[in-house]
Amino acid sequence: xxxxxxxxxxxxxxxxxxxxxxxxxxxxxxxxxxxxxxxxxxxxxxxxxxxxxxxxxxxxxxxxxxxxxxxxxxxxxxxxxxxxxxxxxxxxxxxxxxxxxxxxxxxxxxxxxxxxxxxxxxxxxxxxxxxxxxxxxxxxxxxxxxxxxxxxxxxxxxxxxxxxxxxxxxxxxxxxxxxxxxxxxxxxxxxxxxxxxxxxxxxxxxxxxxxxxxxx
Amino acid sequence: xxxxxxxxxxxxxxxxxxxxxxxxxxxxxxxxxxxxxxxxxxxxxxxxxxxxxxxxxxxxxxxxxxxxxxxxxxxxxxxxxxxxxxxxxxxxxxxxxxxxxxxxxxxxxxxxxxxxxxxxxxxxxxxxxxxxxxxxxxxxxxxxxxxxxxxxxxxxxxxxxxxxxxxxxxxxxxxxxxxxxxxxxxxxxxxxxxxxxxxxxxxxxxxxxxxxxxxx
DNA sequence: TAGTTATCTGACTTGCAGTCAGTTATACGT
DNA sequence: ACGTATAACTGACTGCAAGTCAGATAACTA
Numbered sequence: 001x002x003x004x005x006x007x008x009x010x011x012x013x014x015x016x017x018x019x020x021x022x023x024x025x026x027x028x029x030x031x032x033x034x035x036x037x038x039x040x041x042x043x044x045x046x047x048x049x050x051x052x053x054x055x056x057x058x059x060x061x062x063x064x065x066x067x068x069x070x071x072x073x074x075x076x077x078x079x080x081x082x083x084x085x086x087x088x089x090x091x092x093x094x095x096x097x098x099x100x101x102x103x104x105x106x107x108x109x110x111x112x113x114x115x116x117x118x119x120x121x122x123x124x125x126x127x128x129x130x131x132x133x134x135x136x137x138x139x140x141x142x143x144x145x146x147x148x149x150x151x152x153x154x155x156x157x158x159x160x161x162x163x164x165x166x167x168x169x170x171x172x173x174x175x176x177x178x179x180x181x182x183x184x185x186x187x188x189x190x191x192x193x194x195x196x197x198x199x200x201x202x203x204x205x206x207x208x209x210x211x212x213x214x215x216x
Numbered sequence: 217x218x219x220x221x222x223x224x225x226x227x228x229x230x231x232x233x234x235x236x237x238x239x240x241x242x243x244x245x246x247x248x249x250x251x252x253x254x255x256x257x258x259x260x261x262x263x264x265x266x267x268x269x270x271x272x273x274x275x276x277x278x279x280x281x282x283x284x285x286x287x288x289x290x291x292x293x294x295x296x297x298x299x300x301x302x303x304x305x306x307x308x309x310x311x312x313x314x315x316x317x318x319x320x321x322x323x324x325x326x327x328x329x330x331x332x333x334x335x336x337x338x339x340x341x342x343x344x345x346x347x348x349x350x351x352x353x354x355x356x357x358x359x360x361x362x363x364x365x366x367x368x369x370x371x372x373x374x375x376x377x378x379x380x381x382x383x384x385x386x387x388x389x390x391x392x393x394x395x396x397x398x399x400x401x402x403x404x405x406x407x408x409x410x411x412x413x414x415x416x417x418x419x420x421x422x423x424x425x426x427x428x429x430x431x432x
Numbered sequence: 433t434a435g436t437t438a439t440c441t442g443a444c445t446t447g448c449a450g451t452c453a454g455t456t457a458t459a460c461g462t
Numbered sequence: 463a464c465g466t467a468t469a470a471c472t473g474a475c476t477g478c479a480a481g482t483c484a485g486a487t488a489a490c491t492a
Contacts, residue, residue, distance in 0.1 A: 009439050009488055037333065040479060051441045056481065112385040113326045117253065125401055132404050159417035162382030169328040169381045185341055188348050201375035205420050225457055225470050232470095256448060267472045272450065 020058045023048045024072070027065055031103065036066075036110065063118040070107040070115065071127050077101050078134045087145045091206055095199030098164065105194045109168035135161065146206070159205050167198035236274045239264045240288070243281055247319065252282075252326065279334035286327060287343050289320040294350045303361045307422055311415030314380065321410045325384035351377065362422070375421050383414035 003015060010016045026048035030039045041062055045055040059065045077098050085093045098104050107115070116124060135157070142160075143153035174192035181189055191197075219231060226235045242264035246255045257278050261271040275281045293314050301309045314320050323331070332340060351373070358376075359369035390408035397405060407413075 007488090011439075011489065041481080042479075052480090053441050053482080054439075057439075060481095062480070110329045112388050113329050116389065121396060125398060128401055128404050132401070155416060156420065158413065159379065159420050162379045162386065162413060162417050163375065164382065165385045166378030166381030170378065172328050173332065180337060182341060185344055185348070188344050197374065197378060200371060201378050201421070204372065204375050205417070223457090227458065227470075257450080258448075268449090269451080269472050270470075273470070276450095278449070 016058075019050070023050070023055060023058050023065070024069060027069060028103065031069075031106075036106065060120050060123060061118050063115045064120070064123050066107060066110065066115050067119050067124070067127050069103060070111060071130055073101050073104040073107060074131060074134055077104055078137055082137065082141055085141060085145055087147075090142070090145050091199060091202050094160070094202055095195060098198070099193075099195040105168045105171050108165060109172050112165075142206075156205055160202060163201045163205065164198060167194045167201065170194070170197055232274075235266070239266070239271060239274050239281070240285060243285060244319065247285075247322075252322065276336050276339060277334050279331045280336070280339050282323060282326065282331050283335050283340070283343050285319060286323040286331065287346050289317050289323060290347060290350055292317045293320055294353055298353065298357055301357060301361055303363075306358070306361050307415060307418050310376070310418055311411060314414070315409075315411040321384045321387050324381060325388050328381075358422075372421055376418060379417045379421065380414060383410045383417065386410070386413055 003010060003018065007015070010019045023044065027039065027044050030043055030047055034043075039062075041055060042052055044065070045052045048055065059068070080097045080101070081093055084097065098108075119127075138160075139154050139157035142148070142157050143150055146153065148156065170192040171194040173189055174194075174196075176189055178186065178189060219226060219234060223231070226232045239260065243255065243260050246259055246263055250259075255278075257271060258268055260281070261268045264271065275284070296313045296317070297309055300313065314324075335343075354376075355370050355373035358364065358373050359366055362369065364372065386408040387410040389405055390410075390412075392405055394402065394405060
């Protein structure tokens with residue numbers, strides 16, 4: 001509960017934002033604790049100390065809740081990349097930062113097939129706008145840092161996005177409990193972590209347009 | 217029903233395979249008709265003209281059913297790529313064939329986050345083996361066709377897999393009904409089809425290791 | 433203080449995945 | 463041909479989680 005001590009209802013906009021924030025925090029805690037599939041809306045409501053009905057006043061669906069978490073994580077990722085990337089460190093930073101921001105990779109993995117598929121139009125469009133703006137910032141950054149021409153940088157940026165999506169998928173498989181996996185299948189799971197597979201692919205993609213100093 | 221006219225039960229292995237095939241076909245028809253989210257196990261049972269209980273004798277979960285459909289589609293894709301790819305056509309073929317095999321792209325998009333997450337260990341391992349074998353075949357093909365050294369070809373093959381995963385995700389977004397999407401967001405959906413985004417990225421990845429003739 | 437508004441509540445509805453005790457087609461032995 | 467054993471088959475049922483809504487009440491307003 002983030003409302004002032006003897007306040008039971010959020011009337012002002014800022015109070016509502018605080019409550020929504022509390023709900024997102026509760027969800028983050030539960031995901032941490034039980035994984036995505038262990039999270040139920042009843043549990044989120046309980047953890048946030050509100051009723052289920054109230055929860056649904058703040059998000060339309062469970063997936064809208066996850067989408068909000070993703071966009072917040074993506075904002076962190078983009079800001080940190082902008083802050084840390086130079087022509088020397090671009091690939092290293094792009095490989096490392098996404099994996100360091102909590103929930104970014106697992107939410108990205110579920111973004112299209114699970115999350116966006118079940119968010120009503122208006123909230124989806126609003127979040128898409130935020131995401132698109134951030135995408136453009138990354139493309140600009142790549143162009144600036146590598147000195148590649150605009151259109152090539154845009155292609156590379158798109159390809160990076162695809163690859164990041166894919167790497168996020170493989171990351172799920174990599175985090176599976178390996179006891180019980182037969183030896184001959186280990187390689188299909190092991191070493192598929194995002195921070196391992198993505199930089200490798202990013203290097204292949206960026207090496208075509210970046211000064212050689214940034215590739216190593 | 218694929219069983220001989222006056223046969224009501226599948227006793228022999230071949231009859232069981234026939235019945236399983238009939239179930240997969242029924243599922244394919246329903247996915248075609250209602251999309252993934254419209255498919256229920258009750259509907260699959262009805263379409264296959266068996267009871268729900270029987271359906272569950274042939275697959276452990278709904279996702280195991282989808283996984284089986286995916287592996288069959290992937291087999292088609294790999295066979296066709298092997299048959300059609302030459303050093304000149306590699307990129308073109310790899311960009312086109314996956315999009316041409318029905319269900320391959322949408323199932324790939326859901327493979328990790330949705331499907332593999334809900335298949336019991338033993339059937340999952342069995343299908344993984346088949347997938348892994350096919351992956352190795354593709355890596356070998358790339359090495360042969362481009363003349364790239366083994367390890368580089370393996371990296372490129374991995375990167376291609378990541379990218380294909382990502383492109384499949386974007387394809388879902390691209391197939392959304394666009395009426396109702398505000399004009400400023402159109403670019404976020406349009407032109408993201410698999411057959412458009414994947415070849416572009418594949419070219420970037422393969423251009424580093426392929427003779428120039430194959431890049432154009 | 434009474435009246436009004438809109439937040440909040442939680443029992444309820446809905447819908448689907450997956451189960452299991454009972455039924456019966458088929459194979460096999462006599 | 464007939465009885466018995468086996469295992470394929472059935473569909474009503476259970477469990478569970480998402481999402482709803484009519485009523486309760488905190489907080490603002492005159």
